Amino acid sequence: MPSCHDHLPPVDCDRVSAVSILSGEHRVILQVLAALEAMAVRSAAGDLPAADARDALEVLRTFADKCHHGKEEDILFPALEAQVPGFGPTQVMRAEHVEGRALIRAMGEALAAGGAATFADAARGYVDLLRAHIGKEDDILFRIAQEMLGPEQDAAILDAYRRIEHDDMGDGTHFRMLAIADRLAGTYGVARASDDAQTMALLTAVCGCRHGANPIHA
Amino acid sequence: MTTTASPVWRDQLAPLRYLAAKVARVHGGSHPAMATLAEVVATLADSQAGDHAAHAALGRRLGELTGGFRPWSGACASVHQLFLGLAAVAAALPAAGAEQA
Numbered sequence: 001m002p003s004c005h006d007h008l009p010p011v012d013c014d015r016v017s018a019v020s021i022l023s024g025e026h027r028v029i030l031q032v033l034a035a036l037e038a039m040a041v042r043s044a045a046g047d048l049p050a051a052d053a054r055d056a057l058e059v060l061r062t063f064a065d066k067c068h069h070g071k072e073e074d075i076l077f078p079a080l081e082a083q084v085p086g087f088g089p090t091q092v093m094r095a096e097h098v099e100g101r102a103l104i105r106a107m108g109e110a111l112a113a114g115g116a117a118t119f120a121d122a123a124r125g126y127v128d129l130l131r132a133h134i135g136k137e138d139d140i141l142f143r144i145a146q147e148m149l150g151p152e153q154d155a156a157i158l159d160a161y162r163r164i165e166h167d168d169m170g171d172g173t174h175f176r177m178l179a180i181a182d183r184l185a186g187t188y189g190v191a192r193a194s195d196d197a198q199t200m201a202l203l204t205a206v207c208g209c210r211h212g213a214n215p216i217h218a
Numbered sequence: 219m220t221t222t223a224s225p226v227w228r229d230q231l232a233p234l235r236y237l238a239a240k241v242a243r244v245h246g247g248s249h250p251a252m253a254t255l256a257e258v259v260a261t262l263a264d265s266q267a268g269d270h271a272a273h274a275a276l277g278r279r280l281g282e283l284t285g286g287f288r289p290w291s292g293a294c295a296s297v298h299q300l301f302l303g304l305a306a307v308a309a310a311l312p313a314a315g316a317e318q319a
Contacts (some may be wrong), residue, residue, distance in 0.1 A: 171299070172233065179232030183224075194236070204240035209294040 008143040013198050016205045018076055018149055018157040019142040024202025025068045026134045027193035028181050032059050033127045034191075035184040040127065043120035052187060053111050053119065055180050060104055060126075063177035067169050069097050072137075075160045079153055080145055089141045096133045100126060158206065166208030178203060227310035228263070234303045235263045241300050249290065255283040259304070270312050277311040280304050 013020045036056050039049050077090040103126040110119035149157070165174050178194065185192045194200045242256035262276040281287060287305035289297045 171295075175233035175236040178236055179229075182232060200236075200239055201243065204236050204243065207240065207244065207296065209244075209296050 008147060011138060011142045011146060013202060016158070016202065017146065018079075018154045018161075019145050021158070021161060021202055021205060022068065022071060022076070023138055023142060024193075024199050024205075025063070026138060027196070027199050028178060028203065029060075029064050029068065029130065030134060031185050031190055031193045032056055032064070032181050033130055035181075035188040036060075036123050037127045038188040038190070040120045040123035043116040043123065046116050048111070048114065048116035048119055050111060050114075052184060053107070053123075056184060057104065057108055057111070059177050059180050059184070062169070062173065063181070064130075065097070065101060065104065067164060067174065067177075069100075070164055070168070071161050073097065075157055075164070076145065079157055080148060083148055089136075089144065093133070093137065093141060096129060100129055100133070103129065161206050162208060165206050171208050174206075224267075225310070225312075227307045230303065230310065231259065231263050231307045234300060234307065235259055237296060237300045237303070241296055244294075245297065251283045255280070258283065262307075273311050274313055277308040280308050 011019050011023045013023055039053055042049055073094060081087045081090055103122050106122035107119055110122055182192055194203055238256040238259040242252045246253040258276055258279050265272055284301050287301045289301050
């Protein structure tokens with residue numbers, strides 16, 4: 001993917017927007033990836049931390065894939081593709097989501113079979129894929145998206161995010177996943193994304209309560 | 219790397235740290251106690267294991283800041299959810315001086 005968009009401003013995470021919400025979630029996913037990387041090291045040495053691995057997979061399946069990638073694939077990407085039919089960057093991202101799901105399945109199968117080495121391989125592959133993927137989104141796609149989306153589109157997207165988080169996922173699921181991610185961070189000595197006030201604000205911005213017509217409490 | 223199993227109240231409290239932060243930001247202007255509540259929740263969530271005296275004191279503070287875990291009239295679902303959750307946490311906290319379960 002071309003990296004010719006450095007002239008565009010980075011994602012403005014001081015403002016709650018369709019892309020800053022996703023960038024905030026990226027920080028939690030990176031937190032879980034760091035813990036998963038530590039689990040891969042242990043697994044490669046023959047010591048598969050099964051309970052922690054199950055928790056990590058739950059966060060990756062629920063928070064990272066169903067919720068976060070759901071927001072991207074079902075809401076943000078179509079909004080961008082409507083403006084630019086055949087928009088290349090989103091096609092690349094969708095394909096990488098598919099790769100990621102395959103690696104999550106591989107980790108799950110390895111875990112079920114007690115295959116420490118196989119788990120380590122799949123986990124390392126997933127960590128490398130997602131780190132690169134997140135870098136492309138934050139540094140390229142989201143900068144472009146930030147320029148493409150007007151205020152009304154942004155508001156509509158944020159309202160759609162609320163439906164995913166609170167209606168589709170169920171109230172409480174989002175924060176429960178964040179709590180699991182924090183427990184893993186504590187176990188593996190990883191920095192907690194929500195300790196950054198800006199990130200905490202983004203992670204708690206989408207509200208299920210109908211406070212007037214605005215779904216976002218910035 | 220730590221692998222000690224945490225007491226039940228810590229697992230209950232962990233997601234409430236986020237909910238308390240949200241409630242503080244949304245309602246802190248009209249209900250300033252919510253900002254303090256979020257700080258107390260965060261302090262309790264990050265507190266040292268086994269410090270029962272501190273846990274008990276923080277639990278009492280939760281009750282004080284929430285008016286005995288009673289949401290104000292017209293409070294939204296998030297406030298109700300938070301107060302309900304904190305009531306359960308406070309009930310599960312060991313008394314000061316108690317042996318850790």
